Amino acid sequence: MIRSTFVRTALCALLAPTLSCNMLDVNDNEDVSGRGARVFDPYQSSDSGAIRLSLQQFNGCAILPSGSAVSKGTLNLPGYPDTCPDLLAADPTSARSAPTGTLRLMAGTRYFLNQLTLSDIVLNKHTNGADLTDAVRWMKNESRFRNLDWSDLGRVSDQWTFSTGIEGFSQDAWTREVLFDNARWRTVKDDTFTVEIIDQDGVTPRMTPVVYSRTDFLADSAYGGHTRVGWRMETVQAPQSPGDVVPHPLPVLSGQPASPPAYRTLVKIEMVGSTNPFKTFEAPFIPGPAILKVTWSQLPDEPFFFPIELVTPEGLAPTCANADGQPVACGFGVDPKFKFSTPANGQGYYEPGESFRLFLDMRDGDGNQMLPAGVLPSGKDMLADKANGLLYATQASYFTLLERDSLPAYMVAGPLQKLQVRSDPQAKAPYWSANAESVGLVDSLATLSAFPGVYGSTWTTRYSVNLPQDAEPGTYVALVKTQRYFLGERVAKTNSYFFQVGQQEPTTYPNAVGNCQLCHRGVLSLDNLRHGLGVDHVEACKTCHQRDSDLVPRIQTLIHQLHNSSPRYTQNKTDCTVCHLTKESALRPSMNVCQSCHPSVHGDEYFATQFSAKGEPNRFGNCAQTCHAQSTTNGHILPEN
Template sequence: MTLSFKKCVLMLPVLAVVSGCNLLDTSDVEGTRGRGARAFDPYSSSASGAISLSLLWYKGCAMLPTGEPVTKGDLNLPDYGATCYNLNNGYPSERNPFEPVEPFARMIVTPGELYFLREFSAMDVALARFEDPNDRRTPAAWMRMESLFKDLDWSGLSSGRDAWKRLQPQTFMRETFYENAAWMLATDDTFLLEVLDADGNVRTGITYSRRDFLAESAVTGRTRASFAVTGLQRPLFPGDPTPRRAEGYDALEFATAVKVSLANSTNPFKSFTMPDLRGEGVIRLTWSQLPLKPFLFPVTFQPSSERLATCYELGPDGLATDVPTPCGFGLKQQVQVARPANGNFFNAGETVDFVVSLQDGDGHGLHPRDSMPSYFDYLGEGSNGLAYFNEQMLLTWRDSSASESGFKVVGPLQNLKVVNGDYVPKDYFAYPAASEPQFYVPPDIMAVAGGMAVRPTTRYAVPLPPDAKPGTYAILLKGHRNYEGERLNRLDPFFFQVGQAAPTSYPGRIGNCQVCHNGVGSLSNVHHGVSVDHVETCKVCHHDDVVGHVSDFIHRLHISSPKYAQNKGDCTLCHLTRESTLRPSMNACVGCHPGTHGTEYFDLQFQELNSPPNAFGNCANACHVTTAPAEHVLPAR
């Protein structure tokens, strides 16, 4: 770190370090960040009123969000496995059979605290078992007759969407989704949560319904039954029966999965007090569709007074000191930006230096001033809950909410535009330019000197391009924290000026999300945790088919959801300008109109983004030129 930067840091803070400030003067605000009563803001630690609880279960055992299996300790639990699967042992193959191990992790809960169930996710997987890519029937038979969910009502099951996802150039995963099983379509099922002491006595209980969760059906992709083949080249023609292994894969990888996942509580007022116990106990969750097979989550009761002082007090500059203090719940993200050379704004070609500070809801530093916990610390529950990029949680658990902590620098805001047909944006500056953020711990950590023992820096320097356009730029922090049963995701923007002191704002092409996403179901409390005020930042990551294109999955999710009661042909609710609706593509339209044109344009979906024509091509300029589709209502000219 250069001396000049250290001098700059002493002059911090220069900009406001709270997210959602009035810099952009947005009109459709969410009030209390959209979560209803402030007492239930899940990010606010001791001010929350109730702690959000996530219960994760994988192949018969409770699991921490790190992928580590939870031990049953000394509890007498005959139905809980003596061995469990550790998702961090890698993907199964002949060289790595992915054998179960003796579980070792502990799930800590705090006696006397109010909790509400925010998430329940359970999964069974058959890995490297069914290895005929053309056989869809055998995986379905395993789900219905052998899986840990075989006692569900599978009547009506049908083979649905066959999706090809690009993993890297010329490499794909094909996933066949199974749909319409009776258990998937149910709406009146319940979940009885009970807390038991070490002797098996029920000390408290509460019943949740499926309607108590925003994401509770298969349309969101969290709940799924699917057969996936990874490591394929593209098919040569529709129905091509010959699987071709992509370069870099020793063998194709097969996964048949059933995952039940309910998330994002719509009623955090339905809370319960964790019993005043010590030592070991169990949270038992009984699903009305599986009444004889409850899900067990061994827990360790630890009073807040016994927490070790592993967090840090903050100094006057808002950064961590070396004074230790116990951690609390919640998550805050802050950024301090070094003062520009001219004192007001950065110029094109200059470097933006900034310090990241991650804290609990009480304002205690989760890490020292200059470094974050190592990847070893994260896996061993020694990171104060900070979660890092975890490839196995993405590939095996199929959950992008569990990792990916990092940042992205983008701007100017007025130039943010949906990227079509490219891997990098052309209309605005983005660092990194690729769709994924700058992870605090990179995916290739093992190739870095020191490997998983490296402690990531908190200080970053991002050079602006020599032709950087003037306006307001944003540092987008994407954070994840898993702490004593609480699992939180959030995305916060922090702003700085380039080329001019006058602030600029988003283009205002899309919005109105708060019409449906309000209260506890607001965007601030869903998935990545970004406020509706900053929803136009979604496009800066979701612009290719690796992480998913925003125009595809947003349409697919909402049009398929029974919760979206609006006229699905009325584009004016979300599209605020006519311009934003006038670039239809196969990618944008297939979310609402699967199967359009049959196989006529089959090849387009497999073309590389930088090799037109492809699925991102502008259909309006090609065929749909004269008028918009009659069934669509577009904003006025």
């Protein structure tokens, strides 16, 4: 847990009244209960032992996380298309164009494979939700992965998710997703992925091949957003009765574009999170184009090709700035920082009702400024690879690739001692947080070319925070999150900065949940996964993951579903004491939370409630205040206090 001895905090407040320092320090070791280690991350800068490599393919083409397809140029690559899907199009599965992206790696740098994503997706090809035979037939016989062993494939879930509309642009909508699993290729435990770099002739090897096994990766499950074999019906109204599989289109509202149902059939294979970053390879320098080849042991005759370009440090443009303000080439890693304007009272804390400024200082892992102009680049610049690798969310990442991690954002919330999960996101929170409409560092429409004024705009790095007049005293947190893809390295980082409101005496989190470090240690610490937020700040996750929309899932639902569905989570899954440190924190069951582990909880008895996101009752309602008020659910081990 976070220590209550705040000596460093007091010194910081006295010596740095501008509050530009991190006011809470964490000194715990990895093997203590409660929180655990704050830092174990040797892979965040150019001085790292190795750099994490991310490789992605979509419908036969290598792609960058920005959504750009990678051109094969003059390479002779059998099976690699001349045209690739246009991931910025409304239907990227049918719109194709000449690819313009380039996948660059740094020569002489050691890499380890941290992400491998291989996707094959068709849109609006299988529209019969009552009979998915054709969808399954496409997976087995027509998809890029048709030569895998599909024996024993079966349906494992049929779930509905809700997304809140954007006023004036889209409506509230539901998505039905049917997932399939247990095919024999999915249950293989000893398959391998061989990585090698070969010359542009497609034959001559330029490095010793490195072999990765599936166990070298932390995650590959659908519930973590990774490997998914399924069918989706998107942008519809909720079903009207149990067993209703007929699509109910959204009504066409005046002044808003029509949103017809969309049908997506996908086979997405993704391994992510290296458990062995010491299994590395060095990229040699090869003038001109080269090929990175990945061979999966289950498809030995169908390798996956990634056209690459090897660059040297001398060949990089000086697009960052060093401590002296001189132009230099950027390094690996990303480190977003916040600086604060000085409190008006000069006492080291802000008063309730006061307004102050946050100043974003974006650095790479070497401490170089990535935004020398003091503004965030436009969505257009990001897509054109002119943003020093910074990533924004795109239509492709959210809706085509089904990735939700690339949205840069900040959140201000507090006081820490009131950061408690609420059952109903429509209810008033016990703590204050910044307006949900203003948490994005970049507008959600920034990368949509349909909005040219937004698409080509740069974005401020100064943000105003208006504390409420009734702000409770204590320590507040400002979280800043960003993601970057630079020379093959994909990395996310969230930093936490603390400030005082109404008093100099610091406060701390409720300490209601924790123990993540029991599993997330060393290279698998939370600093290295997902948003790059350290284990000490898990109770701050709820400040963003508190919506009624499943596009940004609620933290209690997400955590239960992700861990209880994972074969790598070996703890007793009915033992709530592993993560819940207090009994009260485990006594807010709801339809939404319980269904994350028990999809058929209560069957269809509360059908209407399951599809009610707003009003009363709804799927977030606290069952402990009604039926489960007198006794807890059976079969769960709860904390004693």
